[in-house]
Amino acid sequence: MSSSAVKLVELSRTAKGEYRIERYAIENLPRDSVVDGNIAKLEDVADAVRRAWKRMGTSTRNVALALPAAAVITKKIIVPANQREQELEVLVESEANQYIPFQLDEVNLDFQVVGPAPGNPDEVEVLIAASRKEKVEDRVAVAEAAGLRAVVVDVESYAAQAAFELVEKQLPEGGKDTNIVLVDVGANVMNVIILRNDQPVYSREQAFGGYQLTQDIMRNYGMTPEEAEAAKRTNTLPENYENDLLRPFMDNLALEVSRALQFFFTSTQYNSVDHIVLAGGCSIIPGLDEVVANRTQVETRVANPFVDMQLSQAVTAKRLSQDAPSLLVGCGLALRRFDE
Numbered sequence: 442m443s444s445s446a447v448k449l450v451e452l453s454r455t456a457k458g459e460y461r462i463e464r465y466a467i468e469n470l471p472r473d474s475v476v477d478g479n480i481a482k483l484e485d486v487a488d489a490v491r492r493a494w495k496r497m498g499t500s501t502r503n504v505a506l507a508l509p510a511a512a513v514i515t516k517k518i519i520v521p522a523n524q525r526e527q528e529l530e531v532l533v534e535s536e537a538n539q540y541i542p543f544q545l546d547e548v549n550l551d552f553q554v555v556g557p558a559p560g561n562p563d564e565v566e567v568l569i570a571a572s573r574k575e576k577v578e579d580r581v582a583v584a585e586a587a588g589l590r591a592v593v594v595d596v597e598s599y600a601a602q603a604a605f606e607l608v609e610k611q612l613p614e615g616g617k618d619t620n621i622v623l624v625d626v627g628a629n630v631m632n633v634i635i636l637r638n639d640q641p642v643y644s645r646e647q648a649f650g651g652y653q654l655t656q657d658i659m660r661n662y663g664m665t666p667e668e669a670e671a672a673k674r675t676n677t678l679p680e681n682y683e684n685d686l687l688r689p690f691m692d693n694l695a696l697e698v699s700r701a702l703q704f705f706f707t708s709t710q711y712n713s714v715d716h717i718v719l720a721g722g723c724s725i726i727p728g729l730d731e732v733v734a735n736r737t738q739v740e741t742r743v744a745n746p747f748v749d750m751q752l753s754q755a756v757t758a759k760r761l762s763q764d765a766p767s768l769l770v771g772c773g774l775a776l777r778r779f780d781e
Contacts, residue, residue, distance in 0.1 A: 442506070442580065443770075444475045445628040445652075445670075445722070447489045450771035451499055452750075454779060460607075461751040462761070465768060468493035472666055478509030480579040487586035494587060498755070505593035505774040506580045507600045510632070511646070513572045515596070516540045519558045522565045529554075533569055541571050549577045549594070570596060593777050598634060598644070600773030601625060601720070606639060607746040607772070612716055619715035622705075622739070624698055625769065626721035628652045631694075633701040635714065643705045649697045651723045654690045661686060691729050695736035702737060720744040724766040746772045 447470060451463040474485040518536050520529065533552045534545060541548060548571045558564035577594050584591040605623055609616040618638065625632040629650040635643040658669040658678065672678050698717065706712050717739050719730060724743050734741040745765040752758060 442470075442475055442480070442486060442490075442583070443627055444470070444478075446470055446767075447486065447493055448768055448771040449490070449493045449497060449504075450768055450775045451497065451501055452772070452775040452778065455751060459749075459751060460776075460779075461753060462747055462756050463753045464497045464499055464755045465761075465764070465771065466493035466497045467764060467767065468496070469670070478512055479576070480583060483579065483583060483586065487583045490583060490587035490589070494589065502589050503592045504584055504589045505595060505600075505777045506584060506591050507595045507597040507770055507774055508572055508576055508580065510596055510598040510644075512576045513570055513596045514541055515571075516569045517555065518567050518569060519561075519564050520567055522557070522563050529567070533567065537569055537571060540569070543571075543573065547574060548572060549574055593774070595774060595777060597770050598632065598641075600770045600777075601632075602634070602636070602639075602641070603773035603776050604746040604769045605636070605718070605744070605773075607749070608718055608744050609636075609639070611742075611748060616716065620711055620713065622698075622702065622714050622717045623744075624701070624717060624719050624721075624724075624733075626650055626694065626719070626723040628722070631697055631701075631721075633698070633705075635705055642711070643709055645701050645704055647697055647701060649694065651721075653693075654686065654723075657686045657690065658682075687726070691726060691732045692736075694723065694729065695733045698733050699737050702739075714739055717741040718744050720766045720769045722767040725763055744769055 446467050448467050450465045453461050453463050455461055468489040470489050471485050474482040480486055520532050524532065537545065537550055550571045552567050552569045555566040555568050558566050580594060581591045601623065609621065621636050623634045623636065627650050629652050631647045631649045633645045634641050655666060655669045655673060658664060658673060659666060664672065702714060717733060717737060719733065719741065730741045730743055743766050745762060746769060747761055747765055
């Protein structure tokens, strides 16, 4: 559930263990239905989910949802290895008290053992995640109002990373031992995550997104937000649009990516990146990957986690390749069905 649309993705697995995309849907939201990741108009969002679900024509009612990273507090802690689940729960709760600025009865708290602690086989690394209960309950309420059942509430950035592992396989040598920049450009916010061997080493959120282009269209051509969005999607704008508005927007987006890289270099031990992967609705602008590559001098591509998947008859390859960059979080959430 982004600020501009709800996206549903349904995956299955074949007898050979390969993923198959059964169906998906993108349903635009009325403006200000979701603001800064918060559901402001629950009925409007639930209606959009219901419409998308009906259009998909699926019988599946179990869904995985995600909260924006800003709504979740995460912390990695080190604890002794070989603890029983109950002992670990007690330990995690006592540790969580130090890091979470709310009473524990006001939050939904969960944890996951990541693996052995670096440099000490007698300890393990545990990831704690916590969010205010009302943030979780709002999303669950949307699903229920749409006639669906929420079985997982994840974090958008983690869901995007799960899907990104499918994109990473398309890179030379599977992206091993390289710094890969995932740039997810939404309507209002650009999220930058830099990963190395599947581990995030840096993340940054910048106030830049596709709605700035929509505002430019509204101002220049006297359109409403809805008219501007529709014209942008259907490519029915005047001839001067590309030179006067689109190109400057693409240049600004590339500049924002370049700035994010500079912040990364000055705040970490790294001084280079190897690949940039663009995701989000803006990344399907033709030629944007070239503009970003020219500005940053880094190989740039557009994310498509479905490249190696089988397609059902309900999905057309051409349409999917256009929509794929904006379905990264949805794909990652659908992958939760196949967690060990």
